[in-house]
Amino acid sequence: MTADDVDLRELVPAVLSVLVRRGADFATAEDAVQEALVRALSAWERESPADPTGWLITVAWRAFLDMTRSDAARRDREVRFDTEPPAGATTSADDTLRLYFLCAHPDLTSSSAVALTLRAVGGLTTRQIARAYLVPERTMAQRISRAKRTVGRAGVERPGDVPTVMRVLYLVFNEGYSGDVDLAAEAIRLTRQLAVLVDEPEVHGLLALMLVHHARRRSRTRADGSIVVLAEQDRSQWDTGLIAEGIDIAQAALAGGQLGEYQTQAAIAALHADAARVEETDWVQIVEWYDELLRFADTPIVRLNRAVAVGEADGAPAGLAALADVDEHVPRRDAVAAYLHEKNGDLELAARLYADAARNAPNLAERDHQTRQAVRLNQYLQHHG
């Protein structure tokens, strides 16, 4: 499927939830909807039906009946379902929301919840999801069918909730992407849908956070995949439309006065995005937001990021003092320490720390980046030291 199919995939959650409401078991209904999507791709090539949702429901329902019939024939049992679809194929927002909850079921591991959400809510094919996560299609197919069984067994009495759904969507967004599916864009699409279904400030905060980060994506890496740090990004490449939308959504959410983790992260991202030049960044306010964020998520990563902001707002010694409180083993600590020591004028220590940061980097792009930093300082020290 290509980007043109996004409109079609928009209809997936509503169609699937109608089938489930009619009594279809979740796993088979999900397969039936995928089948209907495949048929729609060829049937709609020349002309789309007047009522695409109704078309998909009808075709998916027939596919479901075929699947259960052949199943039932194998087991030599009666078909339990009416062959004619019940009247009133109306879709409901509550049902669609429940589908989000099901796919983020607390019994699922996060990788299973991610895969199931992308298929059952996102309408992506197993192959697309497998390629995006660089695993064999067979493995992804098993992961999804296992997830469907888990959800089927656990039943709908104890579905997930909005926070678990948000965590799943954030994971999808943050994973980076490969293959022919842009996972970040897909996460944004699904979060937009979620924000229509539930009017909660944190959902809007998450959407705002994603939009502002997504707006900067072109400037974050060079053509060869190497990293461009925030301070050095070409801000003229930032998508000002997305940033404006993100900031509007964040401000509206924050005005509600029910602060939360995602809104706070969105506020920080918005402050970065709001600076036309890096020198105009309001670091003092960013530190204040990190202090807020610590209330919701006192994690080593938040403390690490806060130390960077303190270093910019109050100078490198203050940043290093803040860093002293950060767990020794948190990823990227060496990188932050190197940066702050360099800023503080201790180039030899900084060079050593950049080399450590390269050795401990969680991915290749960051390793290359930290290696270049170490080389830059070592070259300088050789000539001026």
Add this chain to the structure above:
Amino acid sequence: MAKYLLLKHYRGAPAAVNDVPMDRWSPDEVEAHIRFMNDFAARLEASGEFVDGQALSPDGVWVRYDGDGRPPVTDGPFAETKDLIAGWMVIDVDSYERAIELAGELSAAPGAGGEPIHEWLEVRAFLGAPPTVTQ
């Protein structure tokens, strides 16, 4: 979601608890071992955690570039090479803890006397793609 490499060594790993070379096992013990390895891979496939698994021949050769227009230089194999990879399995799992758990199960493959080998396996994390949000 992270990928890990489970590395099995012919040589170079600390000695296993049940450290009898495979050529001294009974035929049944060998069959049981092979069955265990196949079952393990199949089980990972069923749980949606399998990415790849391969075994390697022990006869490695060293190769290096020898300048423009010249064929590469080869050397070896060296019988005395300290570290020798026997094969690997790549898994895609939710956590480091899960990777350790699976490596532990793989190390329980049966060997001589049908007892677990308690073989030392090396677990290495893949360097993945950078995340979207790092600030």
